[in-house]
Each structure stands twice: as C-alpha cells, then as structure tokens.
Amino acid sequence: MTSVTLRVVETPAELRQGLSGAGRVGLVPTMGYLHEGHAALIRRARAECDAVVVSVFVNPRQFGANEDLGRYPRDLERDLHVAGEAGADLLFHPDVETMYPPGYASTVSVGGVSEPLEGTSRPGHFDGVATVVLKLFNLVQPHQAYFGEKDWQQLAVVRRMVRDLNVPVEIVGVPTVREASGLALSSRNAYLTPEQRGRAVILSRALRAVQEAAAAGGRDTASLRQAGLNVLTQDPEVDLDYLTVVDGDMHERGRVENDPMTRVLVAARMFGVRLIDNLPLWPEGDPA
Ligand SMILES: Nc1ncnc2c1ncn2[C@@H]1O[C@H](COP(=O)(O)OP(=O)(O)OP(=O)(O)O)[C@@H](O)[C@H]1O
Numbered sequence: 606m607t608s609v610t611l612r613v614v615e616t617p618a619e620l621r622q623g624l625s626g627a628g629r630v631g632l633v634p635t636m637g638y639l640h641e642g643h644a645a646l647i648r649r650a651r652a653e654c655d656a657v658v659v660s661v662f663v664n665p666r667q668f669g670a671n672e673d674l675g676r677y678p679r680d681l682e683r684d685l686h687v688a689g690e691a692g693a694d695l696l697f698h699p700d701v702e703t704m705y706p707p708g709y710a711s712t713v714s715v716g717g718v719s720e721p722l723e724g725t726s727r728p729g730h731f732d733g734v735a736t737v738v739l740k741l742f743n744l745v746q747p748h749q750a751y752f753g754e755k756d757w758q759q760l761a762v763v764r765r766m767v768r769d770l771n772v773p774v775e776i777v778g779v780p781t782v783r784e785a786s787g788l789a790l791s792s793r794n795a796y797l798t799p800e801q802r803g804r805a806v807i808l809s810r811a812l813r814a815v816q817e818a819a820a821a822g823g824r825d826t827a828s829l830r831q832a833g834l835n836v837l838t839q840d841p842e843v844d845l846d847y848l849t850v851v852d853g854d855m856h857e858r859g860r861v862e863n864d865p866m867t868r869v870l871v872a873a874r875m876f877g878v879r880l881i882d883n884l885p886l887w888p889e890g891d892p893a
C-alpha cells in the first residue's frame with residue numbers, strides 16, 4: 606500500500622517547510638523511475654532516520670550531448686508508489702528551472718577519482734553529478750545520504766567531494782540489488798526487452814568469473830581481467846567499454862592488493878544501451 610503520509614514538494618521553500626522540526630533527515634537522491642534498488646536505499650534511510658526525503662530529478666547537467674536525456678524513463682505515479690511503500694516522507698521533485706534558474710553559472714568539479722572510467726567515457730558527467738548532489742545536500746541538509754554501490758565510482762566521487770569540501774553529511778553506500786538472474790537493477794533496463802535483459806546477465810557473469818579467478822589465487826590484474834573477457838566475448842552483442850580491477854582510488858594496478866576496497870568494474874553497450882556493474886573482488890572481504 607502506498608504511504609498516505611508521502612508528500613510531493615517541488616520548491617526549496619516547500620521542502621524546508623516540510624522538514625521543519627524533522628529530527629534526523631535522510632536523503633536518497635535519484636533520477637526517478639524507481640525500482641527495488643532505490644527501494645532498498647529508501648528502506649535503509651527509513652530504518653536509520655526520522656524523516657526520509659527522496660529526490661526525483663533527471664539532471665540534464667550529467668548527460669552528454671549524445672546521451673539519453675530525452676528518452677530517460679519517467680513515471681511520477683510509479684515513483685510515488687515505490688517511495689511511499691518503502692517509507693519515504695517527502696518526494697522532492699523540482700523542475701529544471703528551479704534547480705538551474707536563468708543566470709545559473711556554478712559547477713562543482715571533483716578531481717582524481719572522477720577522472721578514469723566513467724569520467725573518460727562520459728566527459729563532464731561527474732561535474733554534473735557533483736553539482737546537483739551538492740545542491741541537493743544544501744537544499745535538504747540531510748544528516749545521512751544514501752547511494753547505491755551499483756554506481757561505485759559515483760559513490761567514490763561523492764565521498765571525495767564531501768571530504769574535500771567539509772560537507773556535513775554522512776554518506777552511506779548500499780549494496781546492489783539484483784534480479785534473480787544476477788542482472789543489476791537499473792532504470793535503464795527499461796530500454797531492454799525481457800530477452801535482451803536475459804542476455805545482459807553476461808555482465809554480472811563476467812564479474813563473477815573475475816571473482817572466481819581471484820578466489821583461485823589470481824593476483825595479476827591482466828589475468829584476472831582475461832577471466833572476465835573470456836565470458837564477455839561469448840556474446841558478440843557486448844560492445845565493451847571497460848572491464849577493470851581497481852583500488853579504492855579507482856587506480857588500476859599491475860597486481861591487486863589484499864584490500865576489501867578492490868573492485869571489479871564493467872561498462873558495456875548492449876542493444877544500444879550503456880550498462881554498468883561492479884562487484885568486490887573478494888566477496889567476503891580481503892583474503893588472509
Ligand atoms: N540495483 C541497484 N541497487 C542499489 N542501488 C541502486 C541500484 N540501481 C540504482 N541504485 C542507486 O540509486 C540511486 C539513484 O540512481 P538512478 O536514479 O540513476 O537509478 P539507476 O537505476 O542507477 O538508473 P540508471 O539506469 O540511470 O543507471 C543511485 O545512488 C544508484 O546507485
């Protein structure tokens with residue numbers, strides 16, 4: 606049943622009013638078309654905070670000129686239902702003019718962790734993400750903010766920004782929610798037919814193959830990567846952008862360290878849709 610207490614607010618003034626005297630506030634930033642992955646973030650916020658704000662804003666500043674801003678899936682009714690069920694109190698749904706009024710001229714740019722991988726493939730993407738996330742932090746002033754591990758590099762960029770700019774918020778990372786097949790839930794999965802989603806499971810299979818190679822003792826990054834490539838090359842539909850093993854700073858090294866932050870990341874285009882996924886190299890933490 607959808608929560609009867611969920612309120613939609615569209616302006617900063619309505620948001621502040623809705624949060625007055627709220628106690629501990631949790632924020633879940635999203636671009637909408639909510640699914641069970643988003644619901645996991647909202648439920649976690651519900652369990653840890655007195656008031657939960659979900660923002661739904663398809664942020665134009667994080668899309669490149671040739672990306673899918675125009676066709677990004679939107680469905681506010683669905684979002685209300687999912688957010689209400691998961692226990693949100695406020696759904697902040699500003700329009701583009703509210704977030705970026707005429708004369709708007711500021712950008713937040715995080716260096717280092719934002720530069721490789723998604724940063725290389727999607728120039729300007731993380732500037733757009735950091736800018737809107739900092740604006741949301743300033744508007745909502747949450748005690749805690751919840752982000753999915755599915756967007757692992759984004760999580761690293763947000764953590765870096767918060768540390769560097771002394772933003773008074775605690776960042777909480779939430780594990781990736783998957784279909785039973787292993788496919789990571791993503792709003793962009795809506796672009797795929799059920800048959801295509803079945804084929805896209807190959808990405809998580811490749812990540813698991815890399816995990817298995819590490820569990821078997823592999824420490825050399827090139828051979829770990831090859832274990833994943835052996836899977837990905839089984840389907841010619843996979844147009845690989847990157848498959849890599851990185852440390853917590855998003856650096857690829859020749860040999861992997863025994864560090865729980867070591868992660869295997871993949872990005873590929875399948876059926877014209879760009880998909881990303883990642884897993885910890887050692888699911889149970891670093892090996893002895
Ligand atoms: N499967 C998932 N499990 C856990 N968190 C997720 C999952 N999918 C998305 N999230 C998180 O939800 C937040 C909002 O993400 P967003 O609205 O972009 O959804 P998305 O499904 O990642 O969409 P996209 O298709 O654009 O990647 C982000 O912090 C993201 O990491």
Ligand SMILES: CC(C)(CO)[C@@H](O)C(=O)[O-]
Nearest residue numbers: 634635636664734737756
């Ligand atoms: C964090 C975010 C909501 C900023 O627009 C977006 O990048 C997303 O949905 O992951």
Ligand code: BAL
Nearest residue numbers: 636667668730756759
């Ligand atoms: N979940 C990441 C948002 C994006 O791809 O723009």
